[in-house]
Amino acid sequence: MNQDYIIADPWSLIEEGFQPERVKSSESLFSMGNGAMGQRANFEESYSGSTFQGSYIGGVYYPDKTRVGWWKNGYPEYFAKVLNAPNWIGIDVSADGQVLDLNTAKAVANFRRELNMKEGWYSRSFEVTFSNDLKLQIKAVRFLSMKWDEAGAIKYSVTPLNRKANLRFEPYLDSGITNEDTNWDDPFWETTSVRSSGNRAYIEAHTLKTRFHTCTFMDARLESDGKDLELKPQEVIGQKRIGLAYDLEVNEGQTVDLVKIGGYTVGTNHDKDKLTEAADAVMDLATGAGFEQLLEDQRQAWAAVWEMSDITIEGDVKAQQGIRFNIFHLNQTYTGRDSRLNIGPKGFTGEKYGGSTYWDTEAYCIPFYMATKDQHVARNLLKYRYNHLEKAIENAQKLGFKDGAALYPMVTMNGEECHNEWEITFEEIHRNGAIAFAIYNYYRYTGDYSYIPEMGLEVLIGIARFWHQRATFSEHKDKYVILGVTGPNEYENNVNNNWYTNYMARWCIQWTLEQLDKVEEGYPEDYTRIVGHTKLTDRETEQWAKVADNMYFPRSEEHNIYLQQDGFLDKELVTVDKLSRSERPINQKWSWDRILRSPYIKQADTLQGFYFFEDHFTVDQLERHFDFYEPFTVHESSLSPCVHAIQAARLGRMEQAYTFYLRTSRLDLDDYNKEVHEGLHITSMAGTWMSIVEGFGGMRIREDKLSFRPQIPEQWKSFSFKINFRNRILKVKVSASGSSFELDSQEEMSIRVNDKRVVLSPGKTTDA
Template sequence: MNQDYIKPDNWSIIEEGFEKERVKSSESLFSLGNGAMGQRANFEEKYTGATFQGSYIGGVYYPDKTKVGWWKNGYPEYFAKVLNAPNWIGINVLVNGETLDLNTCKNVADFRRELNMQEGWYTRSFKATLPNDTLIEVKITRFLSLDHDEAGAIKYQIKAINQDSVLAFHPYLDSGITNEDTNWDDQFWNTTGVTADGSQAFIEAHTMKTNFATCTFMESRLYHNNEVVLEKPLEALSETTAVHQYKKNIKKGDTLTLVKFGGYTVSTNHKPKELISAAKKVLQKVTEIGFESLLELQKKSWAKIWEMSDITIEGDVKAQQGIRFNIFHLNQTYLGKDSRLNIGPKGFTGEKYGGSTYWDTEAYCIPFYMATKNKKVARNLLTYRYNHLEKAIENAKKLGFVNGAALYPMVTMNGEECHNEWEITFEEIHRNGAIAFAIYNYYRFTSDYTYIPEMGLEVLIGIARFWHQRATFSTQKNKYVILGVTGPNEYENNVNNNFYTNYIAKWCINYTLQELQKVKDGYPDDYHRIIGVTKLSEKETEAWAKVAKKMYFPFDEKLGIYLQQDGFLDKELIPVKELNQKERPINQKWSWDRILRSPYIKQADTLQGFYFFEDHFTTEELEKHFDFYEPFTVHESSLSPCVHSIQAAKLNRMDQAYAFYLRTSRLDLDDYNKEVKEGLHITSMAGTWMSIVEGFGGMRILDDKLSFSPRIPKQWKSYSFKVNFRNRILKVKVTENETTFDLEGTDEMSIRVNGKRVVLTAGQKTYSLVN
């Protein structure tokens, strides 16, 4: 049974009623972020119930020493941990001497949370009867500024309902925090300074080992019935906390409000000795703007984001809420401003997966950012990988590869591999292919070729060298094989000749050879520079080509399908539908031994290859492989439903495509995997966007032009989306009866619709197609 407490709404995530067992899940769902920092939706006031405290700063991490029972050569020395950063949102509240704590209140009524995705703010309200029988009404509004991304703001209002009261606000900073996720319970932070200056306070702290220096700061103002209270707060400082104490007698019916600004300045953006002065400048800016005006700026900034990235769905509120939730969190996590940052699978919502970069970015996220932003954002994501090329070469060298072969990490913060499961670290090498595919995909979509001679070709050469060395010549098969791998289906480890891995390896080599020739012909200066740096020879490229030409792919003639890997048909092929539902999900109910011997597929594997390289296969081949593999797929990866939704739509199986879409779009809202309390599935949210644009909209790039094959689920009256294709904005709207295309700007644009060439003229009559 999936959770169903989130109220359906087009633009907001809404929870009504206070249930203690839902607190951790809601802390994830209502998380805030602005691309530079983020935080779970923890209560500002004291809460003694079960909670998962989390505030995070982009790019700040700790190298937690790997914890394994048996060390293997080549093992990563550490598993990166995204760090719970010093807390700036805290505001303890005392009412007639009693601490406000929803866990101990006699009664909590009218509890409501709302995450307004359209405008980028979060609010929480309730009435609470404290143990001393004082009744108060509380409303809190919070947001993290997009315009001033080192700062956030909180407005905390309390109304005395049943009696005159003495209210006290204790806004605080706290660096004495711990991580939910830690290997050895190490101390991650060292606090070096706690200071207060009037209504401002600062905590200086740095991370152990990595030495990221931070200043956590706050400034508060008190208002009585909207009139500012000019009293200076009392200070209470300790080794790890800075507390300001405000106290006020108020009449029954009066309101006392604390406005608190806070945030972080970090040594990645400022000199370590100037963090406090930088924080004071931030505070000066945001306090001069004021809470309400800063909130208005927030609304305008989000309106600008939604103008390009929104997808509208008419006739299905849950589907509409789902896609906007996904788009909202993608934009909260990454806005493309800083090429040093990337998109962690949990973003700023939790600590699982180390908050690090996975192949998810290249395989799932880049298409979203290319189509809804300008090309610079996607280019920054590719620049991130180029900047880590030397580390990728180091990673391969640790595993015995030579001559500049590059193995990009499965999990990374700084380019080093830091995943601590051997079957992932050593075997899930297909991630290398996703990096190369993203380079190809970027040029295909943006037509910006400059990345390849400037940076990308060196990345491709390192990857091609890896595949050449990783392949083994089998005299028995007279083919090159790739042994001992884990494909995208992580429910199979240490297999031979995983189809997807072998296929993308062959493609990577051929693509690199193609781009070498293009750069040689068109960018001779870059070509000679790259050859000089890489020491690449014709003899070496001939050896690559031989591997690609003679790559082995397991194939069953009787079924007419490529096998996921050697021996797949030796398994007991019982489809998922025949499994006892009480044994699902199998990753929580079965032993690993049983999973490995089963035919069950965690996520698209062979079909991932058919997704990336759809134009290499016929629709009939896709159908045959989809019909064989999908019945064995348990979709216990967040990355699985979107690929299957896109392919089901391609096959015009709209009921199935819609079911997969709903699962990917509401994966967290409905908690399909029973783990939302650990954080959200940020990278798979880009797959939700693809499910609509590439799935239902049928968007492809064919013969260097946008192509559409629009379809619509029967549950919807219409849907619409925009794409930025080579600096031309195209709006597509699909209804039950027709599809319309509107082009912004001044240039013409040629597209294909259901195989037919259509020329669009900007600002003129909409092109309509009868469905």
């Protein structure tokens, strides 16, 4: 049974009532971020119950030495992990000598927390009764500034309810933190300085091995009735912790507010020897503005984000909450300001998957950022891969490839492969194709070809070289084959001729050859530079073409479909509907051996290729493959329902598409996979956006123009979304009675709706 304690609301996540068993799940769901840093929704005050403390800084990681039973040549030496960073949110509170701790309190009443997605803040309130029957009311509001992304702010308010009390506030910083997920329990941080100055405190620390230098900082002030109480704090200092203690007597009904500004300055953005000065500059800005102005700035920043990226759904509050939750976390995780950063599958909400970059970014995330931001945001994601090209070449060399062949990593922080499961590291090579597809997808959508001669063509050459060398000529088949791979369906390892991988390989080579011709003709100086740098020859490209033109694709004439891999029909083909619910999920109930021999598919595999290359196939072909493969799909990857939602909608199966949509949009809110306590599924959230825009909206690029085939689930009255297409803003609204399009541009725009040409005029709404 799925969890259902989150109250349905169109703009907020709301939890009412304190239940200790929900704390870890809520810490994930109510997480905050601003692109540069993030934190789980841990309590500010002490909590002795079960909790997963987590604060994270974008781009700061540690190379945790690989731990495997035996070593294989080519294994990565470490798994890069996003680090639990020094904690700046902590505020210890005691009243009449008793520590505020919801786990040990005599009673907790009126507990409520809210994540206001519209305005970008998180609040928590409750009444607590101590063993001496003193009652306090607590209200806390916090946010991570979207305007000043090195800073966050907390307003923590305490009111004695039934008598006056002696209160002690101790806001603190703590670098004595550990990761939940470590291979060897090594220390990741070295603390070098702990100090305070007035009502400010600083901890300087750097990561071991990677030497990321940081300053964690705070400014803490007490107020009552909007006036600074001007109390001098007592320094409470340790080797890795520093607090500023304030003692005062507070009358019954009087509210005291602790306003705390905190955050990080990092050596990647500042002189590592002047991080404290940089922290002071941030705090001067924040305290000069004041908490209320910072909060107003936050509201305005999020209003601008939502103006472009919101999707509205009329008539289905849970669906509305689900899509906004997904869009909110995507915008918290990545803002596009820094091309050194990328999007981890858990974002800033947990440590699973190491916080690293996967192929998810290129396959699922780029469409969202292209359509809801300026194109430079998606371009920065592509630039990230170009900047790591030399590392991709090194990764391929470690596996025996040569002459500039590039294998992009399955998991990375800095371009180096750091995944240590052999069936992933060595075999899940289809990720290379996703990088090339993202370059194609970016150009197809934005019309910006400049990335390819500037950077992209070198990436494509490295990838094409890899596919050429990875293919083997089979005399038996008289075709090129690709052996020993794992496709997107990770429930099959070490298979031969995974159709999706082979199709990707052929397409990558063919499209690279097309771009070489195009760059040679239109950008001769870039062509000369690139060919000279890569030492590319006509003889080599002829060999590529030979591989692409003679690629083998497994096929069943009986079923008239492409086979997922050579041996798929050798399996016992029992569909998922015949599986007992007690056997699900199979990744938690079955041995790995049993899973590998089963026909069950973790996520779209052959159907992933039909999603990417929809225009290569007819609707009849899609229907045959969908009807064959979906019944074997257990959807135990968060990336699976969205692709199936889009394809079900393409086939006109809206009830099935809607079911898939609900699963992807509320995957975390309803905890379908029983793992939300570990963090959220950030990259699959981009797939949720695609489910509506590409699925129900039917948005495609056809012949260099936008095309729509709108449909609406019968559970909805209407839905609407905006997209930025080549610097023209288009608002699309769909209802049961039809669809309308509103253009924000200086000139007319031609689109296609249900295969008919529609001309849109600036500032006007056109029904179609």
